[in-house]
Amino acid sequence: MLKVAVIGLGLAAEPHLLSLADLKDTIQVVQVASRGSGARKGLAESLGFRVSADVDAAIADPGTDAVILLTPPSSHLELARNAFECGKDVLVEKPLDISLERASALVAAAERAGRRLGVVLQHRFRPGAVRLRQLVQAGELGEVVAASLNFMWWRPQSYYDEPGRGTYHRDGGGVLLTQAIHSIDLLLSLVGPLDLIASVPTTTSIHKMEAEDHVVALLRTVRGASVSFVATTACFPGRPEVIELIGTSGTAILTGGLLEVTWHDGRVETAGDSGSSGSGAGIMAFDHQAHREVLREFHAAIEAGRSPVPSGEDALAAQRLITKMMGRA
Structure with missing residues (x-):
């Protein structure tokens, strides 16, 4: 069972939340965290996921193995670095970040931390x-x-x-x-x-x-x-x-x-x-079939100790x- 924290409740959250509900036998959503109210908060709660506003605590939670970042692109680098420092693998919504420089820094941070980085390109x-x-x-x-x-x-x-x-x-x-x-x-x-x-x-x-x-x-x-x-x-x-x-x-x-x-x-x-x-x-x-397969692949990569695709x-x-x-x- 892969235990994950979902960060962000923007537009991209809906297919991920539905996919995670489908995969509940293999992926456990420990919590969903969003600093804003998020239009998808009601959906998350209706699917039985615990919702909080403390993003930092959700990332640092010792009960999670991985973090799924669904926040705006400009926030990805800092949030991913935080997750890597906490020993978590990361699946991030496209794009990696807002510039090639920041995107490269995100990939490098994963490599330095020895953590797996997957990207949602479904x-x-x-x-x-x-x-x-x-x-x-x-x-x-x-x-x-x-x-x-x-x-x-x-x-x-x-x-x-x-x-x-x-x-x-x-x-x-x-x-x-x-x-x-x-x-x-x-x-x-x-x-x-x-x-x-x-x-x-x-x-x-x-x-x-x-x-x-x-x-x-x-x-x-x-x-x-x-x-x-x-x-x-x-x-x-x-x-x-x-x-x-x-x-x-x-x-x-x-x-x-x-x-x-x-x-x-x-x-x-x-x-x-x-x-x-x-x-x-x-x-x-x-x-949301393709999103579900992205999550399956991310889980499989972690289990096999290899890089996710993509x-x-x-x-x-x-x-x-x-x-x-x-x-x-």
């Missing part, structure tokens, strides 16, 4: 994505000669009117670091490291916000395959993100959680489903690429 765990990774790793698509990522999401202005949202001081950025990082991490896990050729980050007139809501980029894999990239939260009403891999033996298209593969020899395969991915105004309108280094690779696309590297 798109890797949707069944369609799992199957696609299996096909790529087995060479079933042949050599990937081109790829694309189209992330055409929508967020209304009311979303960015919340204090701190879409700002650099709290969130670290806009569409790339807050939304598209999930698909960027998934793409990197499929095609490997990417070199940036060119990028154009912008803030459209659709939103009044500090950070970017639209980015176009051209990238290249280490083997020379071209990768086109578009990410936005200005595409009304929003549609599922699409990753397309063109291989010498076939083409794979992952639309949200639905995978469709067509091989040159005529074979066709589908996997996963086309359920909502939170691409529209209903930002939490998605199943690891801090994986998340750092995605944030490093995002920093380059924003012209800050």
